[in-house]
């Protein structure tokens with residue numbers, strides 16, 4: 001077995017900085033397209049962050065609200081672009097970014113499965129093979145043929161997870177998507193995630209509020225604070241750093 | 250230019266997905282309506298009937314234009330407007346917002362969104378044009394060689410409005426105000442562009458000259474060149490040159506907007 005290839009770097013951030021432009025109003029933003037003199041404020045969301053993630057790793061990003069976790073995951077998915085720095089991604093990304101992740105609300109769950117599959121470059125015959133697995137996994141029963149707009153947020157999250165996880169990703173990116181699911185569903189997800197990490201050497205990048213879940217899913221933890229990467233180690237140490245055990249009274 | 254190469258290669262790479270999304274867009278447009286697919290035909294038919302009624306018994310006292318009853322004269326330009334051009338003006342401008350999930354939730358080439366919307370609208374337009382051809386045949390106006398230039402005008406129309414779609418949808422994504430502006434201008438354009446009246450009959454040469462810079466006028470008149478006026482497009486080289494100038498300006502604007510805004514769009518939506 002080629003050890004080098006097994007552990008090759010699939011995600012690399014080099015001095016990545018992301019600034020969001022904030023305009024006073026919608027009109028100001030329109031004027032700014034045509035004129036440089038329109039004033040805006042800047043929000044530094046990610047500040048000079050560098051790290052590498054190797055194939056088969058499972059990494060949790062920890063940090064308070066607004067620390068820049070979602071922004072990092074969006075840049076990995078290539079739906080947000082860094083203001084400066086370099087990002088390298090090697091592999092097919094399947095992302096579940098925040099809730100409701102990327103469904104056409106007017107289309108049925110089943111049609112959305114096909115649409116997603118097609119957008120990931122799968123053939124219809126390949127999707128048809130995965131269809132039953134996904135429908136079963138999502139536990140939507142007859143709702144699978146109803147428009148997604150009629151789903152509860154939990155149902156959307158289940159469908160999102162079922163699609164992302166079963167669509168044969170090489171890199172799986174999950175942002176807070178499991179917070180709405182119930183315990184049983186979470187357990188099922190964990191088993192499936194562990195299965196694809198072990199069997200297919202999938203790389204997992206995970207953001208969650210819940211420390212318990214980070215521990216369940218990941219072996220490595222990265223702690224973010226105000227846009228900076230402040231700690232990067234195995235998950236237990238990262239959790240200790242992020243949420244130190246309270247001294248006894 | 251670099252931007253052109255990016256856009257072209259995105260279209261080539263994602264071509265099969267583009268057609269699938271166009272198909273899904275058509276199905277979505279009509280599956281929600283109670284009458285489903287029939288709605289695509291019923292809506293313009295009702296409109297034509299209303300105009301026929303208003304102009305035959307009301308406003309116009311039933312005069313003919315170039316030997317054609319007014320309704321028949323109106324139909325080709327009106328269908329081009331109502332089933333494609335007006336939709337592309339407003340829905341083209343709104344398409345990135347409508348397909349937000351493609352932009353903010355997965356890696357997807359944004360430049361192809363106006364293109365699949367354009368394909369979707371044009372497919373409906375083609376169905377209606379079959380109906381238009383049938384109406385002309387039924388009323389005794391048989392196809393002749395002039396009808397053969399219809400694809401030329403269709404091509405002009407698609408080319409212009411797809412470029413417009415890219416430009417306007419990028420700006421609309423940045424600002425809802427822009428989208429609202431487009432929506433309110435569209436109705437005015439319907440009356441200004443000679444959809445319901447004959448621009449060739451304008452007395453002032455200056456006004457007529459200016460009118461032909463309007464691509465909507467060029468295309469509506471072009472459709473009538475095939476069915477009514479029996480003129481070849483090369484006989485109106487000057488008008489084509491004017492259309493081409495406006496088209497090139499539109500393409501440059503679209504490329505400029507794309508280059509400037511493409512990386513900002515996902516942050517704003």
Ligand SMILES: Nc1ncnc2c1ncn2[C@@H]1O[C@H](COP(=O)(O)OP(=O)(O)O)[C@@H](O)[C@H]1O
Nearest residue numbers: 020043045064065066067068069070071516517
């Ligand atoms: N699209 C956006 N436009 C402007 N500011 C944003 C945008 N997205 C995030 N931010 C800001 O960037 C910072 C980091 O946000 P985010 O990456 O969502 O943090 P987290 O996911 O860790 O809570 C926050 O202060 C947030 O307000």
Ligand SMILES: [Mg+2]
Nearest residue numbers: 069070071175
């Ligand atoms: Mg977040």
